Amino acid sequence: MTYNPSRRLFLGGSLATTALGASGIIAPMSLASAAPASANKIYYGPKPGIAKLNANENPYGPSPEAIKAITEAASSGGAYYAYTAGMYLTDMIAEQNNLQRENVSITAGSSLILAFAAYAATSKGVILGPDLFWDTTSMAPISQGGPSIRRIPNTADLDIDLEALYNAIDSDVAMVHICNPNNPTGKILDPKKLREFCIKASKKTLVLVDEAYNELMEDGPKHSMIPLINEGHNVIVARTFSKIYGLAGMRIGYMLGSEDNMTWINKYGLGGYSINQAGLAAAITSYNDESFKSFSREKVVEAKDMIMTAVKENGLAALPSSTNFVFVDLGDRGDANAFQKAMANYDVHIRGQYRTYQLWSRVSTGRIEHVQMYVDAMPKALDDMHKAIKA
Ligand SMILES: Cc1ncc(COP(=O)(O)O)c(C=O)c1O
Incomplete structure (x- = not known):
């Protein structure tokens, strides 16, 4: 069949079968911290206790x-x-x-x-x-x-x-x-x-x-x-x-x-x-709520400072960030997918590997208490990865 996007021109057709998954519902990545459908209680945000730092959201909103x-x-x-x-x-x-x-x-x-x-x-x-x-x-x-x-x-x-x-x-x-x-x-x-x-x-x-x-x-x-x-x-x-x-x-x-x-x-x-x-x-x-935007920017800066400090203290490096996430170079400490798994064991959800960039791990800023969970879990997760490699 030849490619003809104009044959698929309806909402829920083209994008729904791609970014939103073949079922037209939602991609599994977005469901990383969602409760199972069988749970009695529905959570509209991450389940309490989960630090959801994988999708660059601003959890201080809505204002x-x-x-x-x-x-x-x-x-x-x-x-x-x-x-x-x-x-x-x-x-x-x-x-x-x-x-x-x-x-x-x-x-x-x-x-x-x-x-x-x-x-x-x-x-x-x-x-x-x-x-x-x-x-x-x-x-x-x-x-x-x-x-x-x-x-x-x-x-x-x-x-x-x-x-x-x-x-x-x-x-x-x-x-x-x-x-x-x-x-x-x-x-x-x-x-x-x-x-x-x-x-x-x-x-x-x-x-x-x-x-x-x-x-x-x-x-x-x-x-x-x-x-x-x-x-x-x-x-x-x-x-x-x-x-x-x-x-x-x-x-x-x-x-x-x-x-x-x-x-x-x-x-x-x-x-x-x-x-x-x-x-x-x-x-x-x-749209024009400058005070909420300033407040959000302040929280992002505070969170990024915490992440950058933890990165340094754990002997890692990161790119300078103009956003609400940080791209961390894990160097010889392991790969991004292993780090993602290791952090999830401490209820901290971050991104895994991008394309061929195996050693690079992305973490979003989030609520300060969730960023603190990332900071606290980082040395433990790196240690767990080290032990797993040696075992
Ligand atoms: C660069 C960029 N553009 C667009 C989007 C999608 O944003 P939206 O929620 O507006 O669909 C994202 C989501 O993370 C993004 O990183």
Whole structure:
């Protein structure tokens, strides 16, 4: 069968069979700390006692104001489709970014619109990206017979190699996918260099910049590529309410781009039907809540300091992080999958190996008491791994 993504254009079709698993429900990774279905009590967050540090959430959210808005929206709007609130948030985002509502597409989390973009791009050619980036959505078309991502090695420091990416753009490339700050490295690109790259590269192909973690940086606006959209470059930018806003479970994200790009990408899924009143209420209330954002940033900095100190005290190293997670180099102490298992024995859930980066382990910041569990468990888990290797 030939690959034709436009035959799968309905919500829950394309992405549901890929990122969300063949059953269309949810990927096992996301269920790492969920209670079994047979349990009497349902936990909406991690089970008490579990330090869930594997998905870069902000467990200090939703803000108290957002929780009030969620309650209000569920009771007065839960019976209705969310068109009005959806347009309200669309206009808020457009206004804040000096764009028009036609330049904004909101979906249930940014993963959805990112996947639509991947389906749109792969209907024309291949997606080009670094070896290491958050590739889930650009991989989504593969399970439908679409092309694999064309990958360019990261630099020795695990940065994105912009020059090599640029040189790899040929007529087969339909989209370049960049994550900035990057996941799982946590590293940020020089904004001047990225801007130059986007301007040059977008003359040859569409450039997607995923800025999911932008607001975690004090100087986020300096790093954003959103102004390039207004300047008329062929650039699209994704943002999410899942990170700094602490609303990962409320599922609101968005993409910004030219009207033509938004119209084209939206043909690959029914994003407007994916949004919900409670998520919108939380997002609308949180969007300009500077005090909650500052509070979240402070908690992330505190947690990262704790992680960095533990890393050093245990003789390990880590990359500098502009995000709410840290990429830790386990060196000769073992591999990321073994470390993940060893930490789980102490109820600390972190990420396992990424691609071929066997010795690199990613941990998210979380509630300070959960980060303390990571810090306390680290020497014990490393010791357990050492004993297991010797045995
Ligand atoms: C870089 C990046 N983009 C997007 C997402 C997905 O976020 P959302 O919850 O908006 O679907 C993630 C999730 O971790 C991410 O790391």
